[in-house]
Amino acid sequence: MEKTILEKVKEAEAMFSDYEITGNELARVQKLREKLENQKVTVSVIGQFKRGKSALVNGILEDEVLPVGIVPVTAVVTTVEYGPKSASVHFNNGVVKEVAFEEISAYVNEQENQDNRLNVTKVAIKTPSQFLESGLTFVDTPGVGSMHENNTEEAYAFVKESDAVIFTLSVDSPINQIEIDFLKNAKEYAAKFYFAVNKIDAIAEDDLQSYLDYCRKFISELMEVDEIMMFPVSAKMNIGIDDLKNTILEDLKAESSRILEESTKLKLHDIVISALSQITFYRNALQMTGVEFDKKFAEIQSFFGQLHDETAMLPAALKANAAVCEAHSNDVKNRLTAKVKELFGIDYHYEIERVSDNSLKKDQQDDIVAQVDEICDSLNKTLNTVFMHREENTYVVARRINNLNRLVRKLVQMRDEK
Numbered sequence: 001m002e003k004t005i006l007e008k009v010k011e012a013e014a015m016f017s018d019y020e021i022t023g024n025e026l027a028r029v030q031k032l033r034e035k036l037e038n039q040k041v042t043v044s045v046i047g048q049f050k051r052g053k054s055a056l057v058n059g060i061l062e063d064e065v066l067p068v069g070i071v072p073v074t075a076v077v078t079t080v081e082y083g084p085k086s087a088s089v090h091f092n093n094g095v096v097k098e099v100a101f102e103e104i105s106a107y108v109n110e111q112e113n114q115d116n117r118l119n120v121t122k123v124a125i126k127t128p129s130q131f132l133e134s135g136l137t138f139v140d141t142p143g144v145g146s147m148h149e150n151n152t153e154e155a156y157a158f159v160k161e162s163d164a165v166i167f168t169l170s171v172d173s174p175i176n177q178i179e180i181d182f183l184k185n186a187k188e189y190a191a192k193f194y195f196a197v198n199k200i201d202a203i204a205e206d207d208l209q210s211y212l213d214y215c216r217k218f219i220s221e222l223m224e225v226d227e228i229m230m231f232p233v234s235a236k237m238n239i240g241i242d243d244l245k246n247t248i249l250e251d252l253k254a255e256s257s258r259i260l261e262e263s264t265k266l267k268l269h270d271i272v273i274s275a276l277s278q279i280t281f282y283r284n285a286l287q288m289t290g291v292e293f294d295k296k297f298a299e300i301q302s303f304f305g306q307l308h309d310e311t312a313m314l315p316a317a318l319k320a321n322a323a324v325c326e327a328h329s330n331d332v333k334n335r336l337t338a339k340v341k342e343l344f345g346i347d348y349h350y351e352i353e354r355v356s357d358n359s360l361k362k363d364q365q366d367d368i369v370a371q372v373d374e375i376c377d378s379l380n381k382t383l384n385t386v387f388m389h390r391e392e393n394t395y396v397v398a399r400r401i402n403n404l405n406r407l408v409r410k411l412v413q414m415r416d417e418k
């Protein structure tokens with residue numbers, strides 16, 4: 001009998017937990033399992049900047065929770081779930097701050113939080129909207145394609161977490177290459193697509209019909225399906241919103257398990273591909289000649305020394321500045337990631353923990369040096385664990401390579417399964 005997707009996810013989880021090098025994939029697959037077990041569906045609104053995504057989210061929620069504007073606005077992912085009204089801002093140093101609804105814009109809005117200089121990872125809102133009652137997570141994302149590249153990156157990253165998407169187009173512009181590329185990418189991760197054609201209040205009925213015909217034909221071909229679900233709407237004038245909203249709710253009621261399974265399958269495929277590349281590089285590193293390997297290991301050790309010296313030589317005024325230290329330790333992590341990639345071909349994943357705004361006091365000036373040393377130490381330990389088996393006898397190494405070969409075969413099989 002064919003395995004269920006949950007069984008496949010668990011199988012991958014067991015495989016990845018056997019190897020230090022697939023820690024990243026393990027974390028991703030665990031998240032997938034939890035979502036599947038809790039039947040938690042994520043519906044996100046995605047599209048090019050200024051198509052009216054945030055206005056549409058407000059329309060669907062029947063509440064003006066999100067900022068909307070003529071200039072690029074959304075700079076941060078905003079998740080919305082059912083509950084008594086509340087909002088919390090999650091920063092990438094791990095701090096979570098409760099804020100009032102009126103303050104949301106200060107964190108989400110590109111014009112106020114430029115290039116996300118506040119380092120917000122997401123804003124999580126709760127509100128008692130009927131649309132959210134079934135327990136879904138509704139998400140407004142930054143738009144792709146504006147000059148604010150950070151927003152495009154955020155949007156691309158969040159698509160990977162979406163199960164269903166409302167792809168938002170607008171009648172004031174024919175579908176363009178930026179949207180095509182984004183849609184093609186979204187197709188690799190999300191299982192269900194709703195196409196909202198927004199701003200229909202802005203054009204005449206005849207023009208609207210031609211626009212809809214054109215879009216329907218073009219997108220069906222792109223999505224390789226006979227029919228797409230398209231909803232002409234006006235978020236501004238509240239036209240067509242109920243139809244879109246009710247269709248999504250009915251679909252989720254009828255087939256949320258199928259949507260989740262389908263989207264999990266797509267996401268698992270992506271994770272398996274990334275695990276395969278990690279394992280392949282790892283195997284290559286294990287098979288390196290002793291001389292080559294020792295050279296690389298020595299190079300990374302000297303890089304650790306270089307980072308230590310650079311940090312120690314920072315002027316005292318900079319060491320006392322929390323923001324500078326935060327930036328410096330992140331810089332160190334990014335440079336180490338690049339170095340590991342360059343030397344061993346492996347993606348080394350850092351949990352970016354940042355110094356919180358007020359934890360670095362003036363009297364702890366030298367902490368940044370200790371911090372950098374700690375970052376290097378922990379990478380050194382991991383590398384030692386990862387490559388420990390090289391130090392053992394050839395029989396052990398050969399057996400490990402054999403195991404890796406078997407794992408690669410299993411992963412390839414998983415990747416190629418439909």
Ligand SMILES: Nc1nc2c(ncn2[C@@H]2O[C@H](COP(=O)(O)OP(=O)(O)OP(=O)(O)O)[C@@H](O)[C@H]2O)c(=O)[nH]1
Nearest residue numbers: 049050051052053054055069072073074143235236
């Ligand atoms: N005429 C008309 N304008 C709309 C409609 N929906 C949104 N707008 C306007 O379009 C502009 C962009 O709306 P937003 O909701 O901020 O668009 P967005 O896609 O979230 O933009 P980013 O967050 O920057 O990606 C605003 O000026 C809105 O008032 C609509 O249905 N009709």
Ligand SMILES: [Mg+2]
Nearest residue numbers: 053054073074
């Ligand atoms: Mg927006």
